[in-house]
Amino acid sequence: MGKKSLGVIGGMGPMATSVFFEKVIENTVAGADQDHINMIILNHATLPDRTSVILNKEENTFLDAVEEDIKLLERAGVANIAIPCNTSHYFYDKMQEMTGVNIIHMIDETCKEIHQSYGDNSKIGILATNGTVSSGIYEKGCNAYNMQLYKPNKVYQEQIMNTIYNVKSDLDIDVNVIENIIKDLIHNEGCSCVILACTELSCLKLSDEVIPYCVDAMDVLVERSIEYSGGVVKKAKS
Known part of the structure; x- marks a missing residue:
């Protein structure tokens, strides 16, 4: 399986996005830089708070903002999109409808x-x-x-x-x-x-x-992101 670029819509929150990136690196079998997967990370920290949007029934404020990220990653040629935010997956179906790029369902x-x-x-x-x-x-x-x-x-x-x-x-x-x-x-x-x-x-x-x-x-999303991008996931130490 050849390498495929991974798009990441982050910023929900920024620290969690940083941890996601580190986990992808730490859990990829790599003996050189070239063994890692290519990633394009959008740290869109100003996306509306997902809990507030859901509870207040204001989902379009989130969807309108995240659509720009999805289209940007689509134009960048990514093969899959990872969104390291559980709550945002409430909008999964509508986000997937925005693009032909596979969004990994966390x-x-x-x-x-x-x-x-x-x-x-x-x-x-x-x-x-x-x-x-x-x-x-x-x-x-x-x-x-x-x-x-x-x-x-x-x-x-x-x-x-x-x-x-x-x-x-x-x-x-x-x-x-x-x-x-x-x-x-x-x-x-x-x-x-x-x-x-x-x-x-x-x-x-x-x-x-x-x-x-x-x-x-997040660990599950990390592993699937590596696998879908053509990388190899490290086996857990016994």
């Missing part, structure tokens, strides 16, 4: 990978923005693979949102808050795993105690 790819590991009737926890949770995109994704999505209670959801927006604001983070939620979802609520369904959560350094229970949607 949510479907994540749910597919979880199903391969845990199978039918699995109970799957989720840590995400209010926008992602209320949009139903992961619930729909899990249902498509005969799995059940379990949403955190209101107290947990508020703690998750505070953590996400503290990352965006470069404020101090208490990782223990997120880790305790993960432990509760696994050990007390019976979830098979927990989806880290916000790219800001990918910026956190979680402990070895909870990492085995987490499926990071």
Whole structure:
């Protein structure tokens, strides 16, 4: 498979986009510069807040802005587009209608990978923005693979949102808050795993105690981005 250029619509948020780029580099088998994939990254930080747009039913403000990015990447000749932002995939169908370039479906790819590991009737926890949770995109994704999505209670959801927006604001983070939620979802609520369904959560350094229970949607997007671009994904160390 020859190399194909990857387009990235980033800036949602900028730190998460930086982490995505680093993860692509770190997870590509490469002995020289030329073994890495070609990427065009648009750090469009001024895109409207996705959660606000969804909750306020103002989706056109986002779609009008992101269409310019999609068309720019299309003209640049990319073969695939990655969008390292879970909430933005609420608009996936309408974004895909804007272009003939394949937009990698972060949510479907994540749910597919979880199903391969845990199978039918699995109970799957989720840590995400209010926008992602209320949009139903992961619930729909899990249902498509005969799995059940379990949403955190209101107290947990508020703690998750505070953590996400503290990352965006470069404020101090208490990782223990997120880790305790993960432990509760696994050990007390019976979830098979927990989806880290916000790219800001990918910026956190979680402990070895909870990492085995987490499926990071960004990691899934990273692997598919490498594969679809003709690169080789590093195998996880045993």
